[in-house]
Amino acid sequence: MTITVDVREQVRQRANFACEFCGVTEIDTGGQLTIDHFQPSTKQGSDSLKNLIYCCIRCNQYKLDYWSTHANEPVLWKPRHEPHSKHFLELKDAHFTH
Numbered sequence: 001m002t003i004t005v006d007v008r009e010q011v012r013q014r015a016n017f018a019c020e021f022c023g024v025t026e027i028d029t030g031g032q033l034t035i036d037h038f039q040p041s042t043k044q045g046s047d048s049l050k051n052l053i054y055c056c057i058r059c060n061q062y063k064l065d066y067w068s069t070h071a072n073e074p075v076l077w078k079p080r081h082e083p084h085s086k087h088f089l090e091l092k093d094a095h096f097t098h
């Protein structure tokens with residue numbers, strides 16, 4: 001299915017024009033970011049607003065179509081529903097690890 005211009009705009013505004021994973025903004029990158037399927041469409045993810053996430057190219061390329069299907073695989077951070085501290089540890093030098 002195709003994501004309409006209206007849906008794309010809703011996702012952008014809901015994310016306040018910033019990557020929902022890392023926080024980089026459209027101003028930082030000089031253009032619009034990507035619309036990503038949190039649960040990949042190749043793995044039965046839908047085009048619903050609930051499943052769409054505003055995402056910079058770097059985070060999108062890092063995530064690709066990862067989707068855990070077994071209990072022993074890491075699950076993705078859900079940035080609209082979970083604090084980042086559940087998945088990342090801020091180091092003393094202000095870098096993050098997971």
Ligand SMILES: [Zn+2]
Nearest residue numbers: 019022056059
């Ligand atoms: Zn990002």
